[in-house]
Amino acid sequence: MDSWATAALWIALALGASMVSIRTGISVALIEIFFGVIGGNFLHVHAVPGDWISFLAGFGSVLLTFLAGAEIDPETMRRRAKESFSIGIAAFLLPFAGVWLVTQYALHWQHNAALIAGIALSTTSVAVVYAVMVESGLNTTELGKILLAACFINDLGTVLALGVFFASYNIWLVIFMTVAALTIAFTPKVARWFFERFGGHVSEPEIKFIFLLLFGLGALAAKANSEPVLGAYLLGLVVASIFSERKAMVSHLRTTSFALLTPFYFIKAGTLVSLPAIWAGAGLIGLLLLLKVATKYLGVLPLVRAFKFPPREQHFTTLLMCTGLTFGTISAMFGLSRGLITQQQYTWLVIVVIGSAVIPTIIAERKFRPTHESAALGMPVAAVPDSTPLPIPTKEAAYVLEDSDR
Secondary structure (H helix, E strand, O other): OOHHHHHHHHHHHHHHHHHHHHHHOOOHHHHHHHHHHHHHHHOOOOOOOOOHHHHHHHHHHHHHHHHHHHOOOHHHHHHOHHHHHHHHHHHHHHHHHHHHHHHHHHOOOOHHHHHHHHHHOOOOOHHHHHHHHHHHOHHHOHHHHHHHHHHHHHHHHHHHHHHHHHOOOOHHHHHHHHHHHHHHHHHHHHHHHHHHHHOOOOOOHHHHHHHHHHHHHHHHHHHOOOOOHHHHHHHHHHOHHHHOOOHHHHHHHHHHHHHHHHHHHHHHHHHOOOHHHHHHOHHHHHHHHHHHHHHHHHHHHHHHHHOOOOHHHHHHHHHHHOOOOHHHHHHHHHHHHOOOOOHHHHHHHHHHHHHHHHHHHHHHHHHOOOOHHHHOOOOOOOOOOOOOOOOOOOHHHHHHHHHHOO
16 A cells, blocks of 8 residues: 555544544543554554654654643642642552553563553643543533642653653763753753744744644653653643643644644554453453552552642542543553564553543533532632533543543
């Protein structure tokens, strides 16, 4: 199949996923993974390492990571540092340690495979949490801001773990860390000057400037055998305040990402899922999902009680911290692409990640969704719609989910 026919087939899958997402109100990322599973198992749709599809998929994950970092409110992280950092660290450490130990010593996985499992199932989905916050209006409350900040800390632990355990400790790693630190330190000032001097033109120099930084850090990360998403995540955080002032640029960047790049990433993730492996490992998948949720509860619930969150907010917060999607699939694909896990293990991990994105979210919204007054946690509440049970997803609601649930 030539490149044009291949591109047409992949875009057809992405278009179909968008249409299903709009009609059902389900996250388009989940639908794209599902369409990738169908394509990989029945249509023989696959990406070869190093080809143009794999490149677009890889850059899609990096850009998605950057956008997730740019959604974080730095002011909340400073004001609620104790809550954000402690919840985020506990939500990473306990699942990581629990899954790693169980897979290595009880299930007898290889050491590196067990580490990948621990990292992949330690994540919390900023995308899922953000979608729930926006859909319910809780993003304007103190609870919503703490949750998003804690998600950032949790996933920062994930990308740091990938770098610490699997980077090559050589001169390239030193160069990468040095350049990344300098880039992160100077980007806010340089970016603000550049955007004011060259921004607002149809050629979109602002977006090209961001792409240059991401490509440059990605190239150095590849040389160091590290993960490009680490630099992208931190870079997104340091430009968050600038992005909040430039809504049009953010909208254009999201359009580029969601229309072209991230569909390739999520569809590719789905093509690597083996249906026979799901049937063969159904019991193991259930065990790992239960283990992830249980360790998240053990880490987060005592903390939110200690911080005197109201009872409903305690379980709501803990359940949303159980979710996983983007960084879980990124971690699993990292392991598969480097031969650290088998395709069967990859399939099990991705299915657990998808399950954690769906089941805890449904329970949190249906059973423990707070009111805006209780979610304020004693702080003033911004003007938001009255908190009522979520309606059946409408076409408009699906668009909100599509734009934010990555």
